[in-house]
Amino acid sequence: MKRCLLVLSAMFIAQAALADSYLVRNATVHTLAAEGTIAGADILIIDGKVTAIGPGLTAPSDARIIDASGKTVTPGLFGGMTHLGLDEIGLEPALRDYELGLGAMRPEFDVMLAFDPDSTSVGVNRVAGVTFAVVAPTPAEAGGTIIAGQGSAATLDGAVLSGSKALFVDLGSDVSALSGGSRAAQFMLLRQAFLEARTPNLVLGQDQRLLTPAGRQALLEFASGTAPLVIDVDRAADIRQVLAFAAREKLRIVISGGAEAWRVAPELAAAKVPVILDPLDDLPETFDSVGATLENAARLNRAGVRIAFSFGDPESHNVRKLRQAAGIAVAHGLPWEAGLAAITRVPAEIFGIADRVGSLAPGRAANLAIWSGDPLEVTSVAEQVFIGGKLEPQTSRQTELRDRYLDRLRQNAAR
């Protein structure tokens, strides 16, 4: 134990010695905070935090100056609800940790215990301007249940963000095989699970129980409304049932997917339930999403529903594409500011981490990206990325592969 402490304090000293000051100069800064967008602004970063934003700031003598003239700065982007750090290679069962196929409902299953910040996807997406994401489970096709388990948000330097825990639940035709064949049973099972969690002295036979003692304990956190349930559901009728269920059980919920959420927009707005949707979802992939449209985001936003973005099939390797999806939502009627907020401030608010990520303000950790142009545009790239005030190297497994073969291509072409 003593040795551990020693190591820890040595690490702390090393980090403190590394702490740098930066002055990012003369950028168009989208703060996503009260200050809005400031043209020609400087950002001062000291000891990991943003200390000032505004024109003409004076840099301390040891600060590194980064000229960002003509560039755009945003808070580091949200990658969505992802399998980052849980999925090195999707089709290799041994290289993914995001699903549980024990055949029993285990809300205590927390994927963060498997989260690997060294997974190559983390670096590849960090280079591309993504600085935080939710790391989430999905139900296993074989032996899974409609309660996938718990996940949390993390920054892409590998730090798990405390207080961001959520329980992931999947409903609808996708998972009807996991609930005995009918979506009606999905509500029946959820109802019993919460009943078991809330009634410690409930007498049930072994074969009647859904949850383990640890599972009851875990679910109680969500039953009390302190942490949200993220419920993946597309069909308008199912969303209405979810709203009614959440009201009855007094749950805090977030709709995920929500292909037909635009058809339930007034109810969602009234219940103040946010929707994390996939802006690219515009085909009836199942009969639950006959009403899927590229205008989902714009219509929900117009109706006053809070929206954030994530890919419907959780991504791991290509979460960097989410900003393109935001741009596409903008091309289909969503105001640009709402498009950027849906991959910065709003998801941070939904997961209770808006004090740390998703916006830029003095006193906040310096998580930001410097863009060559409009961050939602496919011809823009992230040029520099800060996480926790640290300037991340612009290298990843992909840049190393590129550089090795670019050299060979040039040599060969020159011959």
Next chain:
Amino acid sequence: MKVCRLAFLLASLISACAAQPAKTSKPAPPPPRVEPAADAYPSTYHAGTSAPTLIRNATVLTGTGQRLDEADVLLVDGRISAVGHGLEAPASAQVIDGKGKWVTPGIIDVHSHLGVYPSPSVRGNDDGNEATSPTTANVWAEHSVWPQDPGFTTALVGGVTSLQILPGSANLIGGRSVVLKNVPSTTYQGMKFPGAPQGLKMACGENPKRVYGVDKKQFPATRMGDMAGYRAQWIEAQEYIRDIESYERKVKAGEKDAKPVKRDLRLDTLAAALKGELIVHMHCYRADEMATVLDMSREFGYHVAAFHHAVEAYKIANLLAENHVCGAMWADWWGFKMESYDGIQENIAMVDAAPGGCAIVHSDSEEGIQRLNQEAAKAMTMGRRAGLAESPEHAITWLTANPAKALGILDKTGTLEAGKMADVVVWNRDPFSVYALTDYVFIDGVVQYDRAHPPAKPRSDFFLGQPAAPGVTP
């Protein structure tokens, strides 16, 4: 050609007779014998008539590497009539003010499963992989195409005018592909690109290994098994060709005991591929496997037109260029399986940069096909960042002329050159942007999509009478 026209006529006569009740009590004569046709499933696509159209004063990317500013494009009788400055419109012409707009050739997707893996993806629609044997050269993707797939319409809105529908990649040899025009039709024959050769779909690597070796514990279970599997098929096809030639020689020589060779659908397809009548498209991720397949193509004397999903093509860009093989690629997919682990965003630009290189942006996705322009924009951007010279007028070839070349239809479409099919997209702005939308999509001169005047009802029958559909666009 005459033979197939006749066959088509006869077939339509028969169905017309069947539709009418007999007028007399006299028994109907037996139907005339129908000779087997060389082209048994012919295209019935006929472009509708269209008024001449002059698109005036737009930025034009011709698909031949040229960019013309403030230029005009004239479409007459379903063909591109002229591209240039100050064109005169015929009196009857519809004139489109192209100020601020961009004009490109219609987009061509060399790799799609629309119709064979349609939306909704329910079991009853699961028609893309005949995964019951590792070699199913006997199946034709067109026989699975469901023309009501709503994905055809969303692809059209994205500017896609032609597309190749392939069987899936479960099998070493998956079957024949078909090239379609992206037009509404009740039958696939009504979409079939007139005169486009069919392709042969083959697959390298993990998929056949997984579907057969891992899931079914049968051959092939390894990459060496994959290779042995293709080679055995080619050897059979060579024998089939030899037998047929020998029979024909005997018949010519008047030998009475000449025994005809029994027709075999599988070997028909493989023989046609060896003879160059079918275009070989091979799903192959890894650089080393592509090189091995190139050796195999020399062993049996055929040509691979394109490696699809060529995630590692950048590692052998020069080898592909030297062998005149295109790489069909995604802009940024990687890591979903071991053979895609080395994917990089510069892949397309690096394949393009090799002298003589042929890069294609493909989709393999009902989502990706809606915005191949954006996939190209990402590839162009990453290429520039890596110091490779990429311009919009060149990058547009990745999704127009180059796929047309790989499909054997470059003489008909793929560029804005006089005489070619008037497959044209008018964009509301530079198409290499996330915000770009198509204003008009022309197929053979006919407006198939007009953003300002969307159809009152969705095009696919699937949406009719669905309460959720009225808010669906377009």
